[in-house]
Amino acid sequence: MSVKIRLQRHGKKGKPFYWVVAADARSKRDGRYLEKIGTYNPNTNPATIDLNLDSAVKWLHNGAQPTDTARAILSYKGALLKHHLDGGVRKGALTQEQADAKLTEWLEAKAGKVNAKKDGLTKAQADAKAKALKAEQEVNAKRIAAAAQAEADAIAAAQAEEAASTEEEAPAAEENNEEAQA
Numbered sequence: 079m080s081v082k083i084r085l086q087r088h089g090k091k092g093k094p095f096y097w098v099v100a101a102d103a104r105s106k107r108d109g110r111y112l113e114k115i116g117t118y119n120p121n122t123n124p125a126t127i128d129l130n131l132d133s134a135v136k137w138l139h140n141g142a143q144p145t146d147t148a149r150a151i152l153s154y155k156g157a158l159l160k161h162h163l164d165g166g167v168r169k170g171a172l173t174q175e176q177a178d179a180k181l182t183e184w185l186e187a188k189a190g191k192v193n194a195k196k197d198g199l200t201k202a203q204a205d206a207k208a209k210a211l212k213a214e215q216e217v218n219a220k221r222i223a224a225a226a227q228a229e230a231d232a233i234a235a236a237q238a239e240e241a242a243s244t245e246e247e248a249p250a251a252e253e254n255n256e257e258a259q260a
Contacts, residue, residue: 080104083137083144083152085118086111095119098129098148100137113137118151124195129155135164156185 080103087108089095096118099111115137116129134157138144144152152158163177172180 081112081137081140081142083115083134083142083148085145085147093121095121098134098151100142116151116155123199124192127151127155129157131155131157131160135160139164154188156181156188159184 081100082103083098083100084107085096086099086101087094087096097111097114098116098118100113100115101109101111105111113133115134116127118128119126129151134152134155138152138157138161149158160177160181163172163181166172167174167177
């Protein structure tokens with residue numbers, strides 16, 4: 079029986095969520111599987127991967143072949159490195175302690191990179207939010223200034239209109255006074 083480590087799709091339309099499983103190569107994509115090794119959620123940034131490292135390495139030792147995407151996931155989480163280091167221990171090139179030390183060093187470096195990416199994303203998001211707030215404040219200030227200018231123009235126009243009407247009334251009143259005296 080040929081065993082594959084592959085993804086099994088779950089989740090709703092447009093929001094995929096995958097299980098990483100060890101399954102018979104002849105079974106359907108979402109069909110029967112031998113063991114669930116982990117999960118993979120590509121909807122988050124960075125993608126969330128939860129993998130049972132020992133179980134994945136056990137299946138790799140037993141000859142399971144990962145698909146391309148599953149291989150990328152196993153490589154990202156260090157399962158392929160652990161499998162490689164275990165091969166070196168079996169051949170006598172390394173001791174188990176040396177292999178474990180190399181693996182933990184690599185895992186710590188990888189965790190540092192992932193945390194740096196998360197920090198960069200949150201910083202970029204905060205910068206974008208601050209920039210949008212500043213732009214909104216500038217637009218609000220321009221709108222308030224334009225409203226004040228329009229109000230000042232309306233007051234000036236009303237005063238000019240009032241002055242013009244008083245000028246028209248004054249000569250008319252003088253003419254009335256002259257007619258009344260005559």
